Amino acid sequence: MTEKVFSYEEAAAFVAKSAAKLARIPHTSERVPLARSAGRVLARPLRADRDQPPFARSTRDGFACRADEASSHAPLKIAGATRAGATPSGPLARGSAWEIMTGAPVPRGADAVVMLEHVDAADGFVRLLPPRKIDTGENIVARGAQARKGELLLPAGTLIGAAQIALAATCGSATVEVYRRPRVAILATGDELVPVNKSPASGQIRNSNAPMLAAMVAEHGGEPWVLPIAADTAKALDAALAKILAPGAQADLLLITGGVSAGKFDLVEPALARIGARFHFTGVRIQPGKPTVFGEIHRGGLPSANRSAGLLTGSRAGVLARTKHLPIFGLPGNPVSSAVTFLLFAAPVLRALSGSRDAEPRFALARLAADVKAKPGLTRFLPAACTFAGSVPEVALVSWQGSGDIAAMARANCFLVVPEDTDRIRAGETVRILLA
Ligand code: AMP
Numbered sequence: 001m002t003e004k005v006f007s008y009e010e011a012a013a014f015v016a017k018s019a020a021k022l023a024r025i026p027h028t029s030e031r032v033p034l035a036r037s038a039g040r041v042l043a044r045p046l047r048a049d050r051d052q053p054p055f056a057r058s059t060r061d062g063f064a065c066r067a068d069e070a071s072s073h074a075p076l077k078i079a080g081a082t083r084a085g086a087t088p089s090g091p092l093a094r095g096s097a098w099e100i101m102t103g104a105p106v107p108r109g110a111d112a113v114v115m116l117e118h119v120d121a122a123d124g125f126v127r128l129l130p131p132r133k134i135d136t137g138e139n140i141v142a143r144g145a146q147a148r149k150g151e152l153l154l155p156a157g158t159l160i161g162a163a164q165i166a167l168a169a170t171c172g173s174a175t176v177e178v179y180r181r182p183r184v185a186i187l188a189t190g191d192e193l194v195p196v197n198k199s200p201a202s203g204q205i206r207n208s209n210a211p212m213l214a215a216m217v218a219e220h221g222g223e224p225w226v227l228p229i230a231a232d233t234a235k236a237l238d239a240a241l242a243k244i245l246a247p248g249a250q251a252d253l254l255l256i257t258g259g260v261s262a263g264k265f266d267l268v269e270p271a272l273a274r275i276g277a278r279f280h281f282t283g284v285r286i287q288p289g290k291p292t293v294f295g296e297i298h299r300g301g302l303p304s305a306n307r308s309a310g311l312l313t314g315s316r317a318g319v320l321a322r323t324k325h326l327p328i329f330g331l332p333g334n335p336v337s338s339a340v341t342f343l344l345f346a347a348p349v350l351r352a353l354s355g356s357r358d359a360e361p362r363f364a365l366a367r368l369a370a371d372v373k374a375k376p377g378l379t380r381f382l383p384a385a386c387t388f389a390g391s392v393p394e395v396a397l398v399s400w401q402g403s404g405d406i407a408a409m410a411r412a413n414c415f416l417v418v419p420e421d422t423d424r425i426r427a428g429e430t431v432r433i434l435l436a
């Protein structure tokens, strides 16, 4: 098989382009209660159902007045009082003021609100204390200042969080239309693996990648579908792939871990090739995660031999209404490699499939706490701990025993990026981190 090894930048650019293409394919949607919409992606734009705010609103406790009258420091007659929730009152007579509470509608005729702290109020009159003056519009948010009725507030493709829920609630959306979650098949491969609820014999280890990736998939907007562990045999891999591609399985993305290195029992690529997979790249110059594979399987256009064997006939996408291809990632089996390559390459594709416009991996800048040495030639993503307690985020490597060190990864909260041509970064320098 011909190898296609990309630099990190080439692989990231290729993935970004693929993700953008997937994001443009129409997605299917469903309606969910607003209270359960956090983490979902809006499928229809949210528009203001009325002006926001719906009435000129006072932002202070105080007295609604005419700014020019108040600024003259003449005593103004207190004509009435309005609390939050009251219907707008007025008109405000000349030479008078109206007691008002934060959030209450400003009476017609008033053009400013003087703060309670800035006045002298006695015997039914109120006076702005000199030398203070007040401008027209002060402490009032005009009707429609935030949005006009019908105005676009959030476009489709917005990830819903607490603030978006607040906005939807303001607009009276008790339910919201969201994209369906992409269904992500997760297949761990390896003769050495046993499920978490089985005792490993000597030489065996527990399958930690599947639950880890299931958690990452859920976090990035997908619905994990964890398959039973596949042995390192052509037969086991063919059977697992047939199941994933069976009619009705409706996978939107396939993640396979293990079996993509150059070893004698690394049989994933040949198994994918047997069902007509096309490989975009079969390696990336990164550490950890060098043997990462990205490709796609054509859902319908297989050689007839495969079709007659029952593979792929009728295979349909889940969330994408029209797509001929199932994107696939082969992630190296070492847990840190699987995690890093998921974040760098699989997560952007998953987020695009989820309909989110925010598909890019998240990098941030931090100050390096201690010198880091590396061998040039690979872009490195090293497990690190970033603290946010100081004025600037500060990052330090966690000590690790290589890409199998799950304990180190569990002490980390990000990955320090060491560029391909760099052999040393000094303490105090600004560095990039990949947020976990
Ligand atoms: P591979 O990519 O198949 O060569 O796997 C590399 C190493 O990663 C293996 O030797 C295992 O120690 C480890 N590994 C592979 N798959 C898993 C898994 N699902 N869970 C935990 N460790 C794994």
Ligand code: MG
Pocket: 189, 190, 191, 232, 258, 259, 265, 333
């Ligand atoms: Mg293996």
